[in-house]
Amino acid sequence: MEPSPRASRRLGQNFLRARWVAREFARWACGFTRLLEIGVGQGFLTSEILRRCRPSLLVGIELDRRLMEWLGSLSFFHPVFAPVQADALSPPVVLERFDAVYGSIPYSITGPLLSLLSVEAQKPAMLLLQREVVDRIAARPAASSYGRITVLVQLVYRVKPGPVVPPSAFRPRPRVYSRIVVLEPREDRPGREELRRVEELTRCMFSGRNRKAAKQASRCLGLSRDEAEKLLGGRRVYELSPSDFYQLAVMA
Known part of the structure; x- marks a missing residue:
């Protein structure tokens, strides 16, 4: 050979x-x-x-x-x-x-x-x-x-x-x-359709990685600024946990 x-x-x-x-x-x-x-x-x-x-x-x-x-x-x-x-x-x-x-x-x-x-x-x-x-x-x-x-x-x-x-x-x-x-x-992993939503959301959110998460969520999900701030407080995008992104994706 x-x-x-x-x-x-x-x-x-x-x-x-x-x-x-x-x-x-x-x-x-x-x-x-x-x-x-x-x-x-x-x-x-x-x-x-x-x-x-x-x-x-x-x-x-x-x-x-x-x-x-x-x-x-x-x-x-x-x-x-x-x-x-x-x-x-x-x-x-x-x-x-x-x-x-x-x-x-x-x-x-x-x-x-x-x-x-x-x-x-x-x-x-x-x-x-x-x-x-x-x-x-x-x-x-x-x-x-x-x-x-x-x-x-x-x-x-x-x-x-x-x-x-x-x-x-x-x-x-x-x-x-x-x-x-x-x-x-993980036994509790999300389904494929939910993960596709997370994938799409994170692509948008991390385009402003250092920005306030509430501001990015308003832009990416169409939430009102007050609603986004109530959910996310003053944290920045890179401070959100994976479960935070999942919750945002499924509520969209």
Whole structure:
């Protein structure tokens, strides 16, 4: 078999090479039977999970067409593995079929992918993200990294940051540190339609992140200024909790 293609700078690829990270993913993944991997790359995580676990189905989505022949060899030896050449943001699979989602995620699609997982999938997930992104989705209200993706993710998931992964774990080396994060679905998470409202509301509200929340709510929801101030007081947008945004979205 030909050597695996090199990482593509255009696609922002940095292929994982740290065995200890793969073991972390396998320990988690072995608790599920139907798995979806986002960004298979050279199959480093895939191989470890297929070796250590016994999934009944593992579908791997990979955008880079060059890697499909390489990944096909894994499928030959492990018939439960099905590589699919596709965009992870428009997955050609029914997300409800899977018990869990995992992957090492390129920075360029992190925000849209987290939105997709939160609104549409709502499945347990283990992801390897840039460290600053993990800090953002785990942030508390009023923190400098708190934002609209924080609100959306925390309404659906309990965010559990894991080990930090250094640049030396990848080839080629990225310029930033990464971090593992586990997302556990909340039992009391909102429904998809409500989350779409939250997504739309936070897009408007965080366009004025440092403004008074009452003023932004008046603009985004059409509330009277008095009504908005009664609900939100003098807090600023970045000081509202995820549940505050949810309450605003469902009353609209």
